[in-house]
Amino acid sequence: MERSAAIQGASFEVARRRTEITGGLSAGLVELLVTAGVWSPAEALSHVPRLATDLDRCGVLEYLVPLLPADLLPSALAAAASVDEEWQRAELLEGLAPHVPVETLAIAAAFGDEELRTGTMVKLAPHLPPEQLDEVLAAVLAAPATGWELRRLAPYLPADRLRTVLDAALSISAPFWRGAALADLAPLLPPDLRAGALDAAYAITDPDPRSRALLGLVPHLAAHERATAVEAALTAAAAIPFEHARFERLTALMPYLPAHLHGRTLAALDDFAPAGSRAAAVVAFAPYLEPDLRTAVLRQALADTMTTAPGSARVARLLLLLPHLPDDACAAARRQALADATTLADDDLTASVEWPGLGRVKLLTHVIPHLPPDEQAVVVVRTFAAALAITDPGARGEAMTKLLPHLPERDRDTALHLAVTGTRAIRRDLWRARELLALAEYRPAEVLAEAVEVPGESWRAHLLAELPIPPDLLPGALAAAVAITSPYWRTVALAGLVPHLPPDLRSQALDAAVAVLSSA
Incomplete structure (x- = not known):
């Protein structure tokens, strides 16, 4: 059972914006009850005023409009026109336009903000019949001319x-x-x-x-x-x-450009800073240059890069040049990139000022794929040791996540455990949730255990709704969803879980959802 992207997006935005929920239903609850057959789409439409936020209302209307009979579309459009913020109304109209193009154009044309009005009308254009396009063109021609x-x-x-x-x-x-x-x-x-x-x-x-x-x-x-x-x-x-x-x-x-103009083009790079765009420009130009000129230009770009100050930026430019260099120059660039990544002081490494060690590990993970296989193995071992030495658990976990694709099997368990447990130190629930979602495929049981400990109920609900949970862990996930104290966020979690539950657990989840509805 595929979930509505509009409703998932609404729940995510409510959580991201830290919207205060003081009552009302979630968009997830409406989707759950409609897909379970508890409500018809027409019944769900009648409950739109009971939704907690405009984000929920927009998500539900975008979900319902394709399901409604023609005689109820005017009611849905009236609900869309009543959304308080014009920018939210504009986003909703884009979602409704494939189903009711002419009607959405009429709502957009009534916007008070001229820029938002013309911009929204233009975004509806792909769905409009030819006779409506002249109205959009007239609005555009009447607006301030930026084109x-x-x-x-x-x-x-x-x-x-x-x-x-x-x-x-x-x-x-x-x-x-x-x-x-x-x-x-x-x-x-x-x-x-x-x-x-x-x-x-x-x-x-x-x-x-x-x-x-x-x-x-x-x-x-x-x-x-x-x-x-x-x-x-x-x-x-x-x-x-x-x-x-x-x-x-x-x-x-x-x-x-014909070949005789290539020299002029390269001359236009003369005042580019070696630490700026020159290496990127040379790499972009290289495929179009004659072989001898290409080799000479790439060698010069490497020489220019080698003369710049050591730092993360120099490593990035060396790695950019590497795939395009002749073999001897490639070896020199590789050696320099590895030396810089290994020896730079923490102050010269992005992310290492606040979390010593993290910047070096991240930089080395970019260098490792460019090394010969035998050298890769040695550098991976050293990088893993550097990651283990990071004292901040959140930074150490992030380092392990970056290093994971390069690790041999014997070190993966340790790295994964540290990555998962390190999420506890991530201060913002949104970032913590994103890190757990990224790790879920590797350690579903550990990630679920961490998810139910996320302090904020909004992100705990989001994780329970979005995590790929193996069948044997679904009973625990359902129990965690039912234990969420906020009725709004409880139903968000239940809506995400229900499509994956076996019949007996699905019945329990629906009972919990209906109980929320009865008490709302």
Whole structure:
């Protein structure tokens, strides 16, 4: 029995936001009673006002609408329109749109917040009939022109509306947004409109949006236009003052550049900091370069990286370069990465300032896969010893989880036990729950034992609902769910457990759920 993603998501969000529950039903209880046949979808709809939070109401309505007869859909939509927060209403409408597109559009069109109104109407567009799309287009054209909504609406519009869309894009005053709109519209435009878009791209003087617009158009141009546009895009991209943006644009251009322009592209990396984007750019460029040039560029990138200060960042860049280097250079990079990861001071390692030792173990787990098999075994033993030496139990458990895929069988039991018990030291229940869920497949009994000890009932319920629990442990899990004092969170746990219970336990779980309903 597959659970509703909308209802699971609602329960998770209520827990994550630490919503105070002062009464009312959970979305999980509604799902449980409907799937068990205790309530029909129509009966469940009548209980929507009794739900504890708007998150629950949204989850239940998204779950129920596909199950309701047509004559009850207006009631469901009225309930959707009554959700207090417009942003929550907007998210709900996206979930309802595949089933009642026209009606959800009417609710979205009444939003008071203009940005949320147009954004939501655009998100509904994939589900709307053609006659409704003009209403969405009119709303977008009336909104402040950034082109964001225009770019997302365009793929769903009929071809005879594209001229209107292009005219709107060309009227955007900010070059950044105009360039983005031209780039996104390029694949949709017929040749006669593409020519106007290309002229508009050449007319942009700011190098960032100019290169973006030209890059978007390049794949769709005829050969005689493409050569000129590619070179213009390269010139503009090389002039972008911000290193990260320049890197992204140059990398995206590489598949379209002829070999004679590769030198110019590499020259645009000259002022990239060796500790910044240069290694990543070289790796991205390498597949497109001629073999001799590729080898020379990669060797230079390695030499530049070796001259930067030791630290976690240098190890990361060495590992990035490793798969692309020739054998002799690869061996040198591997040796340096291992030496750095082994010898760096704790202050130079991410996560080690607060939890000494954890950063080194995490860094070594990234290095280990790149080592030859015989060296891997030695480094794994040393790394395991370093993980055992971490004094903070939570940090030690995290280290064991990271190291687990590399450990030999003889050490796995110890590592798993320390990882599971180490979750007790994790201060936030959300993080503790995530760690336990990650470990559940390896140690289900131990994880369940830890789950029922999580102090917060919301995350205890979430774990009982989400953990993959073996059949022999289900009676204990059900007992733990029934023992939750909050009726709301008790039913969240029961809803997650019921699909996996055998008939006798399922009957007990339903009795417990109905008891909550009777006392609510």
